[in-house]
Amino acid sequence: MTLQARPSETAPSALIAAMDTLATTRLFGRDEEVYAQGAPVEHLYRLVRGVVRTTRLTADGRRQVGDFYYAGDLLGLEVGPDHQFSAEALTDCEVQVVRRGAVRAFAGDAAMDRAILEGIRRELERAQAHVMLLGRRSAREKVAAFLKSMAEGCAGARGGPQPVEMPMGRQDMADYLGLTIETVSRMLTQLQDEAVVEFPAVRRFQVKKWDRLEALAA
Amino acid sequence: MTLQARPSETAPSALIAAMDTLATTRLFGRDEEVYAQGAPVEHLYRLVRGVVRTTRLTADGRRQVGDFYYAGDLLGLEVGPDHQFSAEALTDCEVQVVRRGAVRAFAGDAAMDRAILEGIRRELERAQAHVMLLGRRSAREKVAAFLKSMAEGCAGARGGPQPVEMPMGRQDMADYLGLTIETVSRMLTQLQDEAVVEFPAVRRFQVKKWDRLEALAA
DNA sequence: CGGTTAATTGAACGCATTCAACACGAGTGG
């Protein structure tokens, strides 16, 4: 019953070593902000414990969730001089924080570049998968794909009877998938009625028919 | 009346130099494939002339356009071992092609890493913008945002009376925006009826009310 | 227990899609 969604995506070891030495560990409570949208990009963050979401607010108040981050993930790897997204703790979090310049001086420019490259690479993978998810899928498929990725991330949930924990609420799911909470809720009950998944609690589920789920998530 | 959408996004100079020396130039006709979805990532491409689109086909035949690339852009900067998207020439194209290993040997690993980093960085920017576009926008807003980005890319179309050329057809627009061609068409005529833009030809337009367009693209 | 927030469910609406017909333009051959 771990909250680790992607099993063992460890950052490059040189960077980890540098961060373990240089970084200060900070704790964030639920819904606390790790960094703000629009703030200058100065630090590098590594999530040690807990779950973080990145969100972006448009001028007219609509919210888009960028992604969810789990223990081991690197945060704050954005491209421009300012953060395009803000990062907020979904659960209580433990985060290593370090100035970019510090780790650069410690680990060397080349190692730093390689580490950043690796991190950005993963960001790109996420973003591209997100585009595919948002582009041409029905609400049903979006929700199914979301559940599938949650279940895949949870180590050993594939065949085992252990349930998958969802750290995020319905609103976060909706804002990630580009849907309303009502639609998300309807699709979840629909999938449950068809016995594809089962929810013993609001934020805990178990995949019952993996093949059906995969077919839906396409 | 250039087809260059992003004005002067030149790749890192070290890489350009390497490619000018090492790359072989290839020509692609309209709708020819530069590389295929699923093919191993072996080469690096630089678009010298023309326009390229990247597309991804899902198992059930739905198509998502990843992005459009213009002269000066780097192509084939994908993350995994295989191409997630295929790249096709939208117009007749001139492309520099080089094996990744060759440029690595020529320019050095560090320079290569930095160049790749810069390229992936831009890919990430595009993908993130694409997510925002697909997530929580109406058809009207999507189309407006698309026209806006086209117009911004076309050098000096801002105030000038010169029209913007659109190299892609309606189907490509639709598959980029996650809409149907009919909806795209309807939104275009709608925007034209409101005199926000004007289409003297199917693939040529002029922005008439820039403030209205920007407000819509939000 | 109440009090509060989050999630579900219902009904009506509206936006985008679907299916179909039509218009337009470019290219070709009579």
Add this chain to the structure above:
DNA sequence: CCACTCGTGTTGAATGCGTTCAATTAACCG
């Protein structure tokens, strides 16, 4: 030059999916 065709784009009408608004239920916490 016109007729014909084919591909592409536009327009219309009807359907349906997801939203919106509203009410209800469930979960959480004092």
